[in-house]
Amino acid sequence: MKTAAAAIAAVLLSAAFGLGACAPVVTGGPPLALPAALIDTARAGSIxxxxxxLRSEDDFTDTFSDELRxxxxxxxxxTYPLDVRVHLDRLHRNGRLDVLLTGEGMHTLSGLVEFVDPARGGRVVGRYPVSVGVQAGGRVAGLLGDRQMMVSEAFGRDLCTQAFGRNPRGPAVTRATPG
Structure with a gap:
């Protein structure tokens, strides 16, 4: 009974403070480049x-998944579907007040991404460590900008560069962050 009460208290406490954690969905291991044949034929299946x-807003996973997709x-x-598994291990967003006062700040996000081939029994066919940092964008952007979206977009862009050798974003008008 004590154990159940402690577990319920931990869940309620984590919900109250906007924290979330779960067991890694990745198997882990050294970086593994996608096979050359998959670089041009793959598309993202489930994420x-x-x-x-992580200390984040309630909608962080949704925002991150949307930006990554x-x-x-x-x-x-x-056209060949690969499932994408991501384990995030660090998220830091500069506080809005700090950025407003100093005009500076950095948002960072890191994790491990695995591409999994469901047609081959869930075999990992690519694995990439991703670590990105995005400038807060000055006083106004730091105060009003969507910090989660900015760092999530940068994470996805870095993954694309590593795994597929191409930056998915063209002109600056199509992206929320430089790069």
Whole structure:
């Protein structure tokens, strides 16, 4: 009974503080480049996200998944579906007040991404560590900007560059962050 009460208290406490954690969905291991044949033929299938304890908004996983899917749709343009598993281990967003006062700040996100081939029994066919940092964008952007979207877009763009050798974003008007 004590254990159940402690578990319920932990869940309620984590919900109250906007924290979330779950067991990693990745198997882990050294980086593994996608086979050359998949670079031009792959597209993103399902996206599954897990994380360490991250301080984030309630909608972070949705925002992250949406941004990652948008980036991958621009660089993984083939027809062969690969599932994408992501484990995020670090998220830092500069506080809005700090950025407003100093005009500076950096948002960072890191994790491990695995591309999994469901047609081959869930075999991992690509694995990439991703770590990105995005400038807060000055006082106004730091105060009003969507920090989660900015760092998630940069994460997806870096993954595209590593896995598929191409930046999915063209002119600056199509992206929220430089690069």
């Amino acid at each position: 599954t996200v897990s994380s360490d304890w 948008q980036e991958l749709a621009r660089c993984a343009v083939g």
